[in-house]
Amino acid sequence: MAVDDRWYLSKKDADGRRVPSARHGRGKRWRVRYLDDAGVPRERMFERKPDAELFDANVRADVSRGQYIDNRAGKVTVAEYGTQWRANQIHADTTVVKVELAFRLHIEPRLGHMSMAAVRTSHIQAWLKDRAEVLAATTLQVVFSYVRSMFATAVLDRIIGTSPCAGVSPPAIERRDYYIPTPGQVHALAEAIDGRYSAAVYVAAGCGLRLGEVLGLEVGNIDFLRREIHVRHQLKVVKGRKPYLGPLKTKNSYRSVELPDELGLALAAHIKAEHPKAFEVDDLTNPRKPLRREANIMFPSVSGDGLIQLGASWSRLWTPARKAAGLPERWGMHGLRHYYATLLIHAGASVKTVQMALGHSNPTITLNTYVGEWPEALDRTRALVSKALWNADAAARSVVGRA
Structure with missing residues (x-):
């Protein structure tokens, strides 16, 4: 690395004066030549010598510490780097679709034309404010998580020095x-829906399974002897391909849920009435070992020879039943999962018990979702503290007084 004077040659004339170069008086005078962290020769021009010397010292230190940032790398646009970033992510098929939509609809139209190095915190804040007007807070938090992750990766890739997302937070999610x-409404819903799916309503309400977990349930996943349902996979639907069985949401989603006696009878009656037939499905539960196998699905498509298609096909079954049961518009089957959770809470179940039954990845999610559903538990906590501390203290004082 060196700082060169481009206006003068290194040799001197007979009088000891420096010899002007062919570039004398044209362009920036000072040049810094250096090797980047990959050993590639680089150079940069400066008007003033102090600026060149400062850059030379800094770039030497950055290369030696492994913190060198190539200023040209940051010129790649957000759209270009976003494409590269998405291609390198290990996402489930359904997540891939969501990420692609987020970039196409919300990220690239407003940030995509900017270079990665040009994006500032103020740009991210302005983008969040704009998107907050059209997206729900929960959706905006998910979309922002993609942006934040992309810029964090760019920092690790040394495309940029710092992330513009640092210190920025999306609007808080209001408690729902x-x-x-x-x-009565749960029973009405089970009665109103197509009889082939009545038991599915009770599986969601009585065991807290997600919609995909219910519709991907196999006969063999039900252990009538131990009175348990083993949740091992779920129905997955991705645009452009047939429905298939795929991995669950998180590792904690793989669980065994206690099967109430009445639900066990309902499922036994369903099997006796419907005689679920085995048919071939794609099973991608283990993405490294995809296979085509026979599955005995409890709640298949209406024709009974395939997995049900979520979306329009399920809506045609669900919407009339929801209306008949007097449930709110846009209220989905996930509401039965909330019914199950609140039922456990009000019966005195602990946070850990509810977390494990629902398959949440950690207790924080359970608490954040159902924090308002534990009022009686809080009252019991207050009573326990009062009894143990102040009543005990009063008893001790009375003993001292008698002494």
Whole structure:
């Protein structure tokens, strides 16, 4: 690495004066030549010698510490780097679709034309404010997580020095008040839906399974002897391909759920009435070992020879039943999962018990989702502390007084 004077040659004339070069008086005078962290020769021009010397010292230190950032690398646009970033992510098929949509609809139209190095915190804040007007807070948090992750990777790749997302937070999610149906509404829903799916309603309400977990349930996943349902995979639907069985949401989603006696009878009656037939499905539960196998699905398509197609096919079954049961518009089957959770909570179940039954990845998710559903538990906590501390203290004082 060196700082060169481009206006003068290194040799001197007979009088000891420096010899002007052919570039004398044209262009930037000072040049810094250096090797980047990959050993590639680089150079940069400066008007002033102090600026060149400062850059030379800094780039030497950055290369030696492994913190060198190539200023040309940051010129790649957000759209270009975003394409590269998405291609390198290990995402489930359904997540790939969501990420692609987020970039195409919300990220690239407003940030895609900018170079990665040009994006500032103020740009991210302005983008968040703009998107907050069209997206729900929960959706915006997910979309922002993609942007934040992309810039964090760019920092690790040494495309940019710091992330513009640092210190920026999307709008807070307001606590949602979930509509919890009455037991009568759950029964009405089971009666109103196509009889082939009545038991599916009870699986969601009585065991807290997600929609995909219910519709991917196999006869062999039900252990009538131990009175358990083993959740091992779920129905997955991705645009452009047939429905298939895929991995669960998180590792904690793989679980065994206690099977109430009444639900066991309902499932036994369903099997006796419907005689679920085995048919071939794609099983990608283990993405490294995809296979085509026979599956005995409890709640197949209406024709009974394939997995049901979520979306329009399921809506045609669900919407009339929801209306008949008097449940709110846009209230989905996930509401039965909330019914199950609140039922456990109000019966005195602990946070850990509810977390494991629902398959949440950690107790924080359970608490954040159902924090308002534990009022009686909080009252019991207050009573326990009062009894143990202040009543005990009063008893001790009375003993001292008698002494």
